[in-house]
Amino acid sequence: MKHPFPDMPAAATTPASEISIAGDDEADESYLGQFIPLYYHHNMLMDENRMLSFKAAIDHAVFEGAKVLELGGGTGVLSCFAAAKASNVWCVEFNPDLVRESQRFLALNPHGHKVTVIHANAFEYLPPEPVDIVICEMIHAAMLKEKLVDVIEAFKQRYRQRFGEHLPVFMPEAMVMAVQPIQQNYDFFGYYAPIIQVQPAYFSHPETIELAAPMVYSTLDFSQPVAREIEWEGAFTLESDCVVNALRFITKNILSVVAEQAATIDWFMGYLALPLAEPVHVKAGDTLKVSFRYLTGGSIRSLENSIHASNVTICDGTG
Numbered sequence: 055m056k057h058p059f060p061d062m063p064a065a066a067t068t069p070a071s072e073i074s075i076a077g078d079d080e081a082d083e084s085y086l087g088q089f090i091p092l093y094y095h096h097n098m099l100m101d102e103n104r105m106l107s108f109k110a111a112i113d114h115a116v117f118e119g120a121k122v123l124e125l126g127g128g129t130g131v132l133s134c135f136a137a138a139k140a141s142n143v144w145c146v147e148f149n150p151d152l153v154r155e156s157q158r159f160l161a162l163n164p165h166g167h168k169v170t171v172i173h174a175n176a177f178e179y180l181p182p183e184p185v186d187i188v189i190c191e192m193i194h195a196a197m198l199k200e201k202l203v204d205v206i207e208a209f210k211q212r213y214r215q216r217f218g219e220h221l222p223v224f225m226p227e228a229m230v231m232a233v234q235p236i237q238q239n240y241d242f243f244g245y246y247a248p249i250i251q252v253q254p255a256y257f258s259h260p261e262t263i264e265l266a267a268p269m270v271y272s273t274l275d276f277s278q279p280v281a282r283e284i285e286w287e288g289a290f291t292l293e294s295d296c297v298v299n300a301l302r303f304i305t306k307n308i309l310s311v312v313a314e315q316a317a318t319i320d321w322f323m324g325y326l327a328l329p330l331a332e333p334v335h336v337k338a339g340d341t342l343k344v345s346f347r348y349l350t351g352g353s354i355r356s357l358e359n360s361i362h363a364s365n366v367t368i369c370d371g372t373g
């Protein structure tokens with residue numbers, strides 16, 4: 055995997071009302087959208103990459119006696135990590151099954167008694183007093199499907215109205231998203247199926263050929279106003295003759311900034327690999343132009359439908 059992200063043109067923004075979401079957002083919501091099934095929380099608890107990143111970030115950001123709010127608490131695990139040092143944690147969850155389960159789990163853990171689970175909508179809830187840190191893990195690769203951006207922006211607005219201008223620190227503090235052309239093997243025992251996939255980060259992927267270094271297409275800084283609209287156009291120079299048949303979307307969550315070490319605690323999510331509707335044939339040195347636009351929290355289909363990828367190399371007549 056080629057890291058880090060090289061410099062890129064800044065992402066443009068378009069008013070949300072002008073972006074047509076050519077997807078099936080409503081259908082998307084009904085499974086693994088906002089209502090994540092209970093058994094899937096086990097997968098999240100087992101995800102070492104996710105868990106250790108959050109544990110380290112919470113340990114760094116939450117100070118002794120801090121007041122913490124978690125929006126979308128699920129099983130309560132991140133709230134419980136925070137409770138190791140915090141004096142109070144409010145853990146907001148709207149799925150009644152998870153409200154019940156998190157209360158049961160928290161009672162089994164040291165510090166769990168410092169967490170108050172609240173059955174409420176994260177779009178509406180305000181804590182009874184100002185908080186120092188807001189944790190929100192409503193995050194999906196490429197910031198699709200899950201509603202972190204909307205939830206945080208709505209929260210900032212009502213928090214300011216109630217408690218004044220000074221905002222808490224958000225976890226994640228920021229996020230960086232990049233895109234990379236790839237050639238993906240879609241042959242499954244003789245059956246060709248160009249299918250969407252999520253590839254674990256930090257592992258090698260023998261079925262994937264990386265055709266150029268990833269380019270950053272968006273950075274979100276939650277200490278500033280964040281727009282939902284993402285629109286990007288960029289060009290990759292391909293290093294060898296190949297067929298570009300997919301784009302890989304890389305999402306790095308900057309969970310906490312460790313200023314004293316000039317470092318960050320990051321969580322790389324699984325890479326989202328989306329097959330192109332039409333594979334693009336390129337020769338070494340050709341330029342691949344890529345563009346897409348979508349709304350954070352929108353469906354994967356809406357991003358897929360907006361992707362344009364073409365070989366824009368001008369033929370000089372010699373080859």
Ligand SMILES: C[S@@+](CC[C@H](N)C(=O)[O-])C[C@H]1O[C@@H](n2cnc3c(N)ncnc32)[C@H](O)[C@@H]1O
Nearest residue numbers: 088126127128146147148149175176177191192
């Ligand atoms: C990706 S899970 C993360 C759960 C937990 N924080 C963790 O890290 O394991 C997101 C959680 O947010 C909850 N959620 C989604 N939308 C919500 C909303 N509008 N209000 C409250 N909770 C919400 C879901 O039910 C789910 O439990």
